[in-house]
Amino acid sequence: MLFTEFGDPCKPAVLCMHGMMQDWHAEYELLKPLEAHYRLIIPAMDGFYEGGPEFTSFADQSRQIEEYVQAHHGGRLHGAYGASQGGLMLTELLTRGQIAIRTVIMDGVYVAHQGQLSGWVTYKMFCRYKNTGSFPWLIHVMMKLMGTSLEEMMGGMEKSLYLDASDESVRRNFMENYTYRTRPKIAHTSAEVHLWCGSKEPYALKSHRILKRYLKHCQEEIMPGLGHGEFLLKHQAEICRKICETLQ
Secondary structure, eight states: OEEEEESOTTSOEEEEEOOTTBOHHHHHHHHGGGGGTSEEEEEEOTTSSTTOOOOOOHHHHHHHHHHHHHHHHTTEEEEEEEETHHHHHHHHHHHHOOSEEEEEEEESOOOSOOHHHHHHHHHHHHHHHHHHSOOOTTHHHHHHHTTSOHHHHHHHHGGGBOTTOOHHHHHHHHHHHHTOOOOGGGGGOOSEEEEEEETTOHHHHHHHHHHHHHOTTOEEEEETTOOTTHHHHHOHHHHHHHHHHHHO
16 A cells, blocks of 8 residues: 655644545545644555555455554554545454544445445446446446436546556455445444435445444434535535544
8 A cells, every 4th residue: 555644743643545446646635624633644545556556455455554553653543534435444444453543434434235246347337437438327327326426426526536447456446345244343443433424325324324233322424415425525625624523
């Protein structure tokens, strides 16, 4: 993984995890106002930055984050924010329990097992897009399940996608994502967990129900009228202010 830090080293350390196929630079630009208050740690997952190795697994990516935090931040973080697949990565880190994170925000987390077929179909769709610039018609069904449309999603996300990933990295990443299962061990975390999503996100809402089985004291907030990723992509000032308030 590639790790980049921003902000005053003396300020509290906050981990910021990017979403599926996102370029970490785009994640940083969206969350840049936070560096006035925190030391931001922004990892780029393997397979999704220039010159990096192929994507491996969420477990291996988590191990690399743990080793970095242990080596550079004493194994402890003030907070963490993860959008979409970034939220899934935070789920894995909390389950493993190898580093201490005071407050965790999962924004649009998807941990509702969708199966290998869903992973394979979505992998094929995104490979077609990154290799040809066009999606098959089935993408419209997928977007509807995320509470948005292709036009809305690509209008906000197109410039933030990392399209130089190999087909193999995309395949591994998507298959891991769509077959991920929440494990009971996450119940042992001492982190204060906040679950955020839009009211138009059925899979995120289902994921919240799964996580709340184990995280008995987590705090949930549903953003009215929003679909997947819209809070972060369309309301930068508001979400950065809300992250700061939550991490205080």
